[in-house]
Amino acid sequence: MKRQSKWLTLLKWIPIFLIFGFIILPVFMVLWISFFSTSLITFPPKGYSFKWFLELLHHQEFLSSFFLSLKVSFFAMIISLVLGLLGSFALIRFNFKGKKILELLFLSPLIVPTIITGIGIYIFLFNVERLIGIDMVPNLWALVTAHVIICIPWTVRLISAGLQSINPSLEEAAIDLGSTRIQAFVKIVLPNLRPSIIAAGILSFIHSFNNLEISLMLVRPGELTLPIEILNYVFWKVDPLIATVSTIQIILIGILMWIANKFISIGKVF
Amino acid sequence: MEELILNQVMKKFGDNVVVKNISLSIKKGELVSLLGPSGCGKSTTLRLISGFLEPDEGELKINDSVVTHTPPNKRDTALVFQNYALFPHMTVADNVAYGLKMRKVLKSEIKTRVSEALKMVHLDQFEDRYPGQLSGGQQQRVALARAIIVNPRVLLLDEPLSNLDAKLRDEMRNEILSLQKRLDLTCIFVTHDQEEALVLSDKIVVMDEGNIRQIGTPSEIFDSPKSYFTADFVGVRNIYGGKVEEGYFVTDQGLKVNVSSAEEGIKHIGIRPNMVVLNPSEVSEYSNQFKVKINQVIYKGTIIELDTTFENGESMVVEIPSEKHDINRLNSGDEVTLCWRADKVIPLFE
Amino acid sequence: MSWNRKRSRFEIGMLIAPTTILITIMFLLPLIYFLRVSFNQNILGGFMESAWTIENYIGFFRDPYFLKILWNTIYISITATTLTFVMAFPIAYILARMTSRWKGVLIALVVFPLLVGNIVRDIGWIAFFSQNGLVNRILTQIGLTDSPVQFLETPPAVIIAIANVVLPYMILSIQAVIERINPALEEAAIDLGASRWQVIRTVVMPIAMPGILAGTLFVFILSMNAYTTPLVIGGTKVQMMAPALYAQITEVSNWPMGSAMAIILIIITLLSSILYLRVIERTTSSNKNTTTTEVKG
Numbered sequence: 001m002k003r004q005s006k007w008l009t010l011l012k013w014i015p016i017f018l019i020f021g022f023i024i025l026p027v028f029m030v031l032w033i034s035f036f037s038t039s040l041i042t043f044p045p046k047g048y049s050f051k052w053f054l055e056l057l058h059h060q061e062f063l064s065s066f067f068l069s070l071k072v073s074f075f076a077m078i079i080s081l082v083l084g085l086l087g088s089f090a091l092i093r094f095n096f097k098g099k100k101i102l103e104l105l106f107l108s109p110l111i112v113p114t115i116i117t118g119i120g121i122y123i124f125l126f127n128v129e130r131l132i133g134i135d136m137v138p139n140l141w142a143l144v145t146a147h148v149i150i151c152i153p154w155t156v157r158l159i160s161a162g163l164q165s166i167n168p169s170l171e172e173a174a175i176d177l178g179s180t181r182i183q184a185f186v187k188i189v190l191p192n193l194r195p196s197i198i199a200a201g202i203l204s205f206i207h208s209f210n211n212l213e214i215s216l217m218l219v220r221p222g223e224l225t226l227p228i229e230i231l232n233y234v235f236w237k238v239d240p241l242i243a244t245v246s247t248i249q250i251i252l253i254g255i256l257m258w259i260a261n262k263f264i265s266i267g268k269v270f
Numbered sequence: 271m272e273e274l275i276l277n278q279v280m281k282k283f284g285d286n287v288v289v290k291n292i293s294l295s296i297k298k299g300e301l302v303s304l305l306g307p308s309g310c311g312k313s314t315t316l317r318l319i320s321g322f323l324e325p326d327e328g329e330l331k332i333n334d335s336v337v338t339h340t341p342p343n344k345r346d347t348a349l350v351f352q353n354y355a356l357f358p359h360m361t362v363a364d365n366v367a368y369g370l371k372m373r374k375v376l377k378s379e380i381k382t383r384v385s386e387a388l389k390m391v392h393l394d395q396f397e398d399r400y401p402g403q404l405s406g407g408q409q410q411r412v413a414l415a416r417a418i419i420v421n422p423r424v425l426l427l428d429e430p431l432s433n434l435d436a437k438l439r440d441e442m443r444n445e446i447l448s449l450q451k452r453l454d455l456t457c458i459f460v461t462h463d464q465e466e467a468l469v470l471s472d473k474i475v476v477m478d479e480g481n482i483r484q485i486g487t488p489s490e491i492f493d494s495p496k497s498y499f500t501a502d503f504v505g506v507r508n509i510y511g512g513k514v515e516e517g518y519f520v521t522d523q524g525l526k527v528n529v530s531s532a533e534e535g536i537k538h539i540g541i542r543p544n545m546v547v548l549n550p551s552e553v554s555e556y557s558n559q560f561k562v563k564i565n566q567v568i569y570k571g572t573i574i575e576l577d578t579t580f581e582n583g584e585s586m587v588v589e590i591p592s593e594k595h596d597i598n599r600l601n602s603g604d605e606v607t608l609c610w611r612a613d614k615v616i617p618l619f620e
Numbered sequence: 621m622s623w624n625r626k627r628s629r630f631e632i633g634m635l636i637a638p639t640t641i642l643i644t645i646m647f648l649l650p651l652i653y654f655l656r657v658s659f660n661q662n663i664l665g666g667f668m669e670s671a672w673t674i675e676n677y678i679g680f681f682r683d684p685y686f687l688k689i690l691w692n693t694i695y696i697s698i699t700a701t702t703l704t705f706v707m708a709f710p711i712a713y714i715l716a717r718m719t720s721r722w723k724g725v726l727i728a729l730v731v732f733p734l735l736v737g738n739i740v741r742d743i744g745w746i747a748f749f750s751q752n753g754l755v756n757r758i759l760t761q762i763g764l765t766d767s768p769v770q771f772l773e774t775p776p777a778v779i780i781a782i783a784n785v786v787l788p789y790m791i792l793s794i795q796a797v798i799e800r801i802n803p804a805l806e807e808a809a810i811d812l813g814a815s816r817w818q819v820i821r822t823v824v825m826p827i828a829m830p831g832i833l834a835g836t837l838f839v840f841i842l843s844m845n846a847y848t849t850p851l852v853i854g855g856t857k858v859q860m861m862a863p864a865l866y867a868q869i870t871e872v873s874n875w876p877m878g879s880a881m882a883i884i885l886i887i888i889t890l891l892s893s894i895l896y897l898r899v900i901e902r903t904t905s906s907n908k909n910t911t912t913t914e915v916k917g
Binding site (some may be wrong): 320322341342343347349351355357358359367368369372373416417420454456484588 | 676707802804805808809810811812813814822823826827871
Binding site (some may be wrong): 042 | 629634636637647728736737738747748752784861878883889
C-alpha cells in the first residue's frame with residue numbers, strides 16, 4: 001500500500017512473525033538438536049552429524065515401543081472409526097429422546113483429564129480381574145480399549161460434521177429406487193463420507209499415537225508406548241539421541257498430515 | 271462546481287484490466303448512475319471512489335482535493351452496501367450513530383442527530399430494535415440513514431433496488447429521490463437495471479468492459495444511444511449492421527432504410543419495437559414500409575409482441591398496443607406490412 | 621425420515637449401543653468409582669479402608685502443600701489462557717481475512733506442532749530453557765547475565781510451554797468465528813470512519829465473542845488437566861493437579877486422596893464450563909442475528 005510508510009507496515013508484521021516463530025520454536029529445536037554431533041548439547045553445537053540416526057538402531061527399546069504404539073493406535077483407530085460411524089449416523093439421522101445427553105457422553109472424554117481416564121480404566125479392569133481371576137492388566141487389548149475411548153470424541157465429531165453436509169434426500173432417493181437401508185448406507189453415504197472418514201482416521205491415529213497419559217497405568221516395563229519410552233529417557237537426560245527419535249516421529253506425523261490434508265482441509269477439523 | 275472528478279483512472283487485477291481508462295466529472299447535487307452489465311467495471315469504479323481500491327493509474331479528486339491515495343475511513347464518501355452490512359450486535363440507533371462516534375461527536379449531539387436521521391427515513395420508532403428484527407426495506411433505510419448522517423460529500427449506493435420486490439422498489443426509489451433532493455446530496459449509484467437508472471438519475475454513465483460508452487441524461491441515453499452496446503442495453507431490440515449508400519442506410523442483407531440524416535459514419539441502425547406500426551391506414555406517413563411474415567404472436571397484456579421476418583431473411587421484433595389490434599386476427603404465417611418513420615431510426619456510430 | 625417407529629428405535633439402539641456401553645462402563649463407571657473412593661480412609665503403607673469420610677477433602681483444603689498445587693494449577697491455567705488469547709487473536713484475524721494461497725500453508729504450520737506430541741515439544745523446551753540451553757547461552761553471550769538463569773522448573777516456563785501447546789486450538793477456533801463474519805461489516809465500519817483497530821474492537825470482537833469464549837474455555841480446561849508438560853517442565857518445584865494426583869496414587873499409594881483430587885479437578889472444570897456457557901448464552905441474545913451473510917426480505 002502506498003499510503004502507509006513501508007516501515008509502519010513492516011513493524012505491524014513483526015509481532016506476527018514472532019508469534020509464528022513461537023509456535024514452531026520447540027519443534028525447530030528438536031529438529032536442530034537431532035543433528036548435533038556431541039552427546040552433550042551445547043550452543044553453538046560443536047558439529048553436525050547424522051550419527052544419532054544410525055545409533056538408534058542399537059536401541060531396541062525405541063523400535064519396539066514404536067511398533068507397539070503403531071499397533072495400539074492402528075487398532076484404536078479402526079475400532080473408534082467404526083463406533084464413531086455408527087454413533088454419528090444415529091446422532092445425525094435420527095431424532096430421539098436424550099440425543100443431547102448422548103452427544104455429551106460421546107464427547108465427554110475430552111473434558112476429563114486423560115490421566116484420570118487412564119487410571120479409571122485400570123481400576124475397572126483390576127477389579128474385573130479380581131472378580132473373574134483372568135489377567136486383565138496390563139494387556140494389549142486393555143490398552144487399545146483405553147485408546148479407543150479417547151479417540152471416539154474425534155471420530156464422532158469429524159464424521160458427524162461430514163455426515164451433516166450430506167443431503168439425506170440422497171439416501172431417500174436410493175431407497176425409493178429399491179435399495180435397503182443398509183445398501184443405501186454403504187453405496188451412497190459411505191463413498192460421500194470418505195474424506196471425513198479418512199481425516200477422522202488419521203487424526204484419531206495421531207491423537208492416540210501421541211497420547212502419553214492414557215497408557216501410563218496400562219503398560220508394563222519392556223512393553224511401553226513410544227511417548228512413555230521417550231518420557232522415561234527424558235527423566236534421565238536430554239540428548240541428541242532422544243531428539244532423533246522425536247525427529248523421526250515429527251517426520252512421520254508430517255507425512256500423515258500431508259496425506260490427511262488431501263482429503264480434508266486441516267483447519268476445519270478443530 | 272465539480273464535486274467528484276475521476277481522471278484517466280485505470281485498475282487491474284493481475285493481468286485483467288477491469289477499469290480501462292475512465293474520466294468522469296460529477297457536479298454537486300447530481301444523482302448519477304453507473305449502468306452496465308455484470309463485469310463492466312461499475313462496481314469496481316464505485317469501490318475506487320469509496321477508497322476500498324486504489325487505482326493503478328489516474329487520479330481522483332473530491333471537492334478539488336486529491337484523494338487518490340486517501341484511505342476509505344478518511345475520505346468524505348459514504349457507502350450504502352448492497353446487503354446493507356448493518357452491525358447485527360448494535361441497535362438501529364447505535365448503527366446510525368456509528369459514523370458520528372468515530373468522528374468523536376458529543377453524545378448529546380449524536381442523540382439528536384440520530385433521531386433526526388431516523389425520522390427522515392420514517393424509522394423513528396425503531397431506535398432500539400436490532401437489524402435482525404427488521405424487514406429488508408427497513409434495513410436498507412437504516413443503512414441509508416447511517417450513511418447520510420455523516421454528511422458525506424458523495425453518497426454511494428451499490429445496487430440499491432436490486433434486492434427488493436416491485437412494490438418496495440417503488441417506495442425506496444421515491445425515498446432515495448426525496449432525500450437526495452432535500453439534502454442536495456451528490457449521489458452515485460451502481461445498477462444493471464436500465465429502468466432503475468432511467469427513473470433515478472440526472473445523468474447516466476453507461477459502462478461496458480471497463481470503458482465508458484456514453485454519458486448523458488436519461489432521455490439522451492434512452493432515445494439517442496450512440497453505440498451498438500448502449501442501444502442494445504437500453505432495449506433497442508432491432509439493430510442492423512450495414513452502410514450508408516446513396517442517401518439510404520442499406521443493411522448487410524439488402525434492406526434499404528430511410529433515415530433522417532444519412533451520414534457516412536453510421537455503422538448500425540436501431541429501431542425500437544414500439545416505434546413500428548402494423549398495417550396503418552395512412553401508409554404515406556411512413557417513409558419506411560416493408561412486407562414481413564409473422565413467425566410468432568405473443569400476448570403480453572397491454573402489448574402484443576410479434577416476431578417477424580423480412581423477405582431477405584432479416585428479422586424484426588414489433589410491439590403493438592393490444593387495444594388497437596385483435597389478437598385473434600393475427601396468426602403465425604400471416605403477411606403484414608410494417609411501417610416506421612425515418613426520424614425514429616436511431617443511427618449508431620459504434 | 622418417516623419410518624416404522626419400533627424399527628427405528630431398534631436401529632438407533634444398535635447404532636449407539638457399543639459406544640454407549642463402552643464409554644459408560646470404562647469411563648463413567650470409573651469416575652463414579654473415584655467419587656466413592658474419595659470418601660475412603662487411607663491406610664498408611666496399605667491400600668485403603670472402605671469408609672464414608674470427608675477427611676481427604678478436608679485434608680486437601682487444609683494442607684498448604686495441596687493448596688499450593690491447586691493454586692498453581694489455576695493461576696498457571698488462567699495466565700496461560702490469557703497469554704494464548706493475546707497471541708492467538710491477531711493470528712486468527714489475519715488468517716481469517718487472508719485470501720492468498722499461502723493461507724493453507726500457514727494454517728498447516730499452526731496445526732502441525734500440535735500433532736507432533738507434547739513430550740516431543742517438551743524436549744525442545746528443555747533444550748531451549750535449560751542451564752546450558754539456547755536462551756542462557758544467548759544471554760551470557762550478549763552479557764546480560766554472568767551465570768545461567770534458572771528457567772526450567774519455574775512457573776513462567778510451564779506457562780509458556782502450556783501456552784505453546786494450546787495456542788493452535790485457540791487460533792483455529794477464533795479464526796472459524798471471524799471467517800463467518802461478513803467482511804462487508806468491517807468495510808462499512810471503515811467507510812464510516814473507523815480505524816482498523818476500532819473496527820476490531822467495536823465490530824469484530826463483539827460478534828466473535830461467543831467463539832472467543834468457547835475457545836478460551838477449551839484452552840483453560842486443557843491447561844487445568846495438563847500432565848506431561850508440567851511434569852517435565854515444572855518438575856518438583858512447580859506442581860500441578862494432574863501430575864500430583866497421579867503421584868498420590870502410584871507413588872504414595874494414597875488412593876483416597878488421589879481420587880479426591882481427581883474429583884476436585886473435575887468439579888472445577890465442570891463448574892468453569894457451566895459458568896462459561898452461561899456467559900456465552902448471554903452474549904448471544906436471541907434477537908441478534910450475528911451471522912449476517914444473508915439478506916433478509
